[in-house]
Amino acid sequence: MSRENKIMSLREMVQNFVPDQSRIYLEGLLVNRLPMAAVHEIIRSKCHQLRIVSAPNGLAVDQLVGAGCVTEVEFYFLGFMTEQGFASMQRFRTAAETGTIRVKESMGYAIVMALRAGAYGIPFIPLPDFRGSDLLSIRTDYREIPSPYNTNDIVITVPALRPDVLLLHAHSADERGNIFLDEPWPNFTLTTAQACQKVLVTVEEIVEPGSLPVHRITIPHFLVDAIALVPYGATPTALNQRYEVHANHIAGYQDAAKTEEGFDKFLEEFILSCFNQRDFVKKIGLPPSWTRTQSSNK
Amino acid sequence: MNSVKDYTYDELILSTLGRQLKDRDRVFIGVASPVQMMAVLLAKATHAPNLLYFTILGTINPSPHRLPFSTGDPHLFDCCENAITFPEIFDLANNGLMDVAFLSGVQIDQFGSLNMSVIGEDYDQPKVRLPGGAGGPIMIRSFRRIIAWRPNHSLRNLVNQVPFITSPGWISSAKGTRHGGPDVIVTNLCVFSFDRRDRNIHLKSIHPGADVDIIKEQTRFPFQIPRRIDSTPLPTQEEKEALTNFVDPQRIRKLLLKPPT
Numbered sequence: 001m002s003r004e005n006k007i008m009s010l011r012e013m014v015q016n017f018v019p020d021q022s023r024i025y026l027e028g029l030l031v032n033r034l035p036m037a038a039v040h041e042i043i044r045s046k047c048h049q050l051r052i053v054s055a056p057n058g059l060a061v062d063q064l065v066g067a068g069c070v071t072e073v074e075f076y077f078l079g080f081m082t083e084q085g086f087a088s089m090q091r092f093r094t095a096a097e098t099g100t101i102r103v104k105e106s107m108g109y110a111i112v113m114a115l116r117a118g119a120y121g122i123p124f125i126p127l128p129d130f131r132g133s134d135l136l137s138i139r140t141d142y143r144e145i146p147s148p149y150n151t152n153d154i155v156i157t158v159p160a161l162r163p164d165v166l167l168l169h170a171h172s173a174d175e176r177g178n179i180f181l182d183e184p185w186p187n188f189t190l191t192t193a194q195a196c197q198k199v200l201v202t203v204e205e206i207v208e209p210g211s212l213p214v215h216r217i218t219i220p221h222f223l224v225d226a227i228a229l230v231p232y233g234a235t236p237t238a239l240n241q242r243y244e245v246h247a248n249h250i251a252g253y254q255d256a257a258k259t260e261e262g263f264d265k266f267l268e269e270f271i272l273s274c275f276n277q278r279d280f281v282k283k284i285g286l287p288p289s290w291t292r293t294q295s296s297n298k
Numbered sequence: 299m300n301s302v303k304d305y306t307y308d309e310l311i312l313s314t315l316g317r318q319l320k321d322r323d324r325v326f327i328g329v330a331s332p333v334q335m336m337a338v339l340l341a342k343a344t345h346a347p348n349l350l351y352f353t354i355l356g357t358i359n360p361s362p363h364r365l366p367f368s369t370g371d372p373h374l375f376d377c378c379e380n381a382i383t384f385p386e387i388f389d390l391a392n393n394g395l396m397d398v399a400f401l402s403g404v405q406i407d408q409f410g411s412l413n414m415s416v417i418g419e420d421y422d423q424p425k426v427r428l429p430g431g432a433g434g435p436i437m438i439r440s441f442r443r444i445i446a447w448r449p450n451h452s453l454r455n456l457v458n459q460v461p462f463i464t465s466p467g468w469i470s471s472a473k474g475t476r477h478g479g480p481d482v483i484v485t486n487l488c489v490f491s492f493d494r495r496d497r498n499i500h501l502k503s504i505h506p507g508a509d510v511d512i513i514k515e516q517t518r519f520p521f522q523i524p525r526r527i528d529s530t531p532l533p534t535q536e537e538k539e540a541l542t543n544f545v546d547p548q549r550i551r552k553l554l555l556k557p558p559t
Contacts, residue, residue, distance in 0.1 A: 030329060030370025032355065056329050056354075056370075056432065077414075077432040081330045081368045083553060088429060096427035103422070105415060108433035112385040128392050132411075132466030133435035138421060183372070184381035185356055191385075240372035 003209075006177040006221075010202060010228040010276065014041045017198050017226055018165055023051040025115075025163040025196055026060050027189060028237065030080040031245045034060045035167040037233040037277035038202055043067040044272060053111070053163050054078065058089040059237065059250065065101060066091030066263045067271070074104035076111055082254070083247060090257045107135060110142065110158050112188075117160035118195030126155035166196035169233045170218065171242070173203045174210070177224030178217045183240050186218045198225045202233040204242060232281045239290075246287040301532035307486075307557035309541060310505060311447075313533035314484055316341035318398075318445050325351040325398040326387055326441065329432050331369050333554050334400040334447060336545055339365075343540040352396075356383040365550050388433060391440035399441040401434050401480070405460045406448055408499050408519035410467030410479035410492055412438070413460035421462070431464035438465040439478030450558070451485035456517045468497035486558050488513050489530060490521060498522055503530040 008016070018024070028034035039060045042050070051072040054061050058078035064070050073096075078089045095101040110127060117125035126147070131154065136142055147153040168189065171182040179201050181189055193199045199219065206229050236246035236253075249270075256266035274280040281287070305313075315337035319325060323346065327335045335353070339361070342349045352358055354369050357378035366373055375381065390396050403412030412434060418425030438444055448455055463469075467479035479497065483490040487508040490499050500522035504513065510523060541551065 029354065031368045032370045032372045058429075075430055077329050077430040079330060079429040080370060081332055083367050083550075085554075086330060093427045097424055099423045103427070105430055107431055107435045108384070109388045109436050112388065116385075128436060128440065130436045130439065130466075132463065132469060133431075134415070134463045135431075135435055184375055184378070185383055188383040188385050238372050240375050245368070245371065 003175070004221075005175045006224060006227045007175050007206060008226055008228060010037060010041045010230055011045070013200055013226045013228045014038070014045045014047070017200055018042060018045070018047055018050075020048045021050070022047075022164045023053065024165045024167060025053045025192060026055060026057050027166065027168040027192065028057045028060070028234070029055050030057070031237045033169050033234045033239050034237040035169040035202060035233065036060060036235060036237060037169070037230045037280075038167045038200065039063055040271045040274070040277065040280065042069060043267070053161065055111075056080070058087070058092070059253070062089040062091045062257060063271075065095050066257060067267055070101055072102040072104060074106060074111070076106045076108045082250060084251055084254070087250070087254050090254075091263055094260070105135060105138060107133075111161065114158045114161035115192055115195040117158070118162040119191045122160060124157045124159045126157050128156075129154045130156060161195060163196045164198060166193055166199045168193070168199070169202045169230075169239070171203065171239070172205050172207050172212065173201060173224075173227045174207050174212060174221075175227070176209060177201075177221035177227055178212050179203070179219040179224060180212050180216050181218040190219055193219045193223050199223055200226045200228075202228045202230040204231055204233065204239065205229070230277050232287065233277060235277070235281055235287045236284065238287075242290050244288040244290065246284060249284045300536075301534050302538060303532070305533045305538065308551040308555035309533040309538055310530070311484070311486070311555050312337050312340050312541060312551065313537045314489060314505075314530055315445065315447060316344070316537070317531070318482055318484070319346050319349060321346040322348045323350070323397040324395065325349060326391070326396060326437075327351060327353045327369055327400060329354050329369060331400055332365065332367055332550070335369060336365060336541075336551055339545040340537060340540055343544050344536055352382070352387050354384050356381045356387070358382070364548055365546050367550065388436065388440070391437060396441050398443045398445060399437045400445050400447060401438060401465060402446050402448055403460065403464065404428050405455055405457050406446060406483060407457050407460045407467070408521065409459075409469045410446070410483065410499070411460050411463045411469060412446070412465040412467065413462050414464040415462045417461065419461075434465035438467070438480070444478070444480040446480045446483040448483055448485045449555075451487045451513070451516050453516060453518050456485070456519060458519045468492055487516065493522075500524060501527060503528040505530045506532070
């Protein structure tokens with residue numbers, strides 16, 4: 001009997017697991033380990049009508065929206081700080097302002113709790129009262145109900161979130177699909193993986209089966225559907241212990257994305273004309289690699 | 299305190315933000331908040347050594363060698379005492395275990411309500427789509443104290459009533475609803491605070507160089523003016539030295555806090 005092997009090329013991963021109209025949850029936060037190689041491949045594959053659920057990972061969302069892959073974005077914060085100041089997500093903004101995408105605005109804790117409900121296999125989950133926020137008037141799927149245990153208390157319920165696909169970039173995997181994410185406490189990534197129906201992971205390296213110590217397995221293989229080996233798969237964002245933010249490239253993108261023409265030129269030069277992430281990274285120059293700083297001044 | 303005469307704008311703002319924090323506070327630094335992180339590190343290096351702070355990456359008490367521009371920079375993992383994840387920080391706050399959060403709004407009104415969503419009449423096709431309120435709508439209630447930092451004090455930012463309430467301030471609401479809102483709003487001109495009893499907004503102190511007339515001119519909402527107006531305390535020598543030697547030797551504060559022109 002042949003052993004299970006979930007390794008495939010990134011192109012196969014996207015073609016097999018990201019059909020048009022998929023609802024995709026993007027992992028990563030601000031400038032930390034956004035699944036950028038997978039995002040670029042989705043753009044090259046010309047996926048359409050995707051519904052994005054986003055952690056605060058604006059750069060990935062902005063490029064998918066600008067490339068015309070997206071009909072809906074559910075989010076609670078898009079943008080991040082750079083040396084040049086606050087990077088606002090300009091293709092997303094324009095699309096939202098002209099109504100070419102559906103905007104589902106939420107808040108961090110509501111998305112987190114909705115993913116927990118998805119992971120726990122329950123239909124909805126209550127949050128502490130946050131009435132007074134106008135989010136409740138635009139999110140008609142969030143309901144105010146009296147607590148069944150103390151009718152003086154109001155709770156806000158949010159429906160479980162069960163996205164079709166999770167896109168994650170991590171450090172290592174074995175061929176069965178055990179995933180190691182080298183961060184001190186990556187437990188919410190496991191919850192997210194449990195909530196999503198297909199879990200797609202790009203990794204920096206493939207390790208021998210059985211070589212990941214049990215306590216270093218962030219997501220166990222039976223929750224994972226596909227693995228692709230993509231070194232620098234988070235570039236131009238950073239990956240803990242591996243490489244830094246590629247600040248110049250991001251600054252160039254922010255400049256280009258001010259206009260549709262600028263974005264289109266960027267898209268052609270850095271995504272469509274690159275065959276894969278290796279090509280892209282070669283073109284922009286390798287991101288500065290991780291230098292272990294003296295951890296404190298204490 | 300031995301305040302100094304030769305201080306810079308960035309030192310004044312960081313000192314003012316830092317002094318809102320107390321020793322032993324548990325503080326949360328959210329998205330896009332390098333200025334707030336500097337203020338926390340300054341407070342920790344001076345009057346609040348036992349302060350515990352959490353970042354959006356979940357890192358606890360990171361002491362970076364070089365301050366990151368983004369609070370999502372993974373170098374924070376490398377220099378922290380411990381870590382949880384940001385959902386757990388919200389959980390802790392719900393259980394009353396967190397003290398202070400920094401929040402802000404592109405627009406802030408007289409009740410301390412924050413707008414981070416849209417500007418314009420039509421929500422679906424707004425004039426300006428803003429980045430979103432992150433964890434604000436619930437944090438503004440679940441943390442004991444909220445500090446808002448609002449640079450570019452102007453009629454556009456400090457409005458009578460925000461057109462969209464992302465995070466609700468001290469507004470009256472249905473019976474049984476817990477209230478929440480900012481304790482202070484620090485701007486580039488002054489500090490506003492909300493009276494503990496009636497929650498009306500009043501001018502707490504004026505930064506050097508500004509005066510009541512300038513502040514009135516640049517603020518859309520009415521605010522209470524105390525009979526005797528304090529001047530915002532100047533940075534101390536100790537704070538200046540902590541910034542230069544410990545918090546931010548690379549001086550990224552000069553990029554993030556440029557004096558208003």
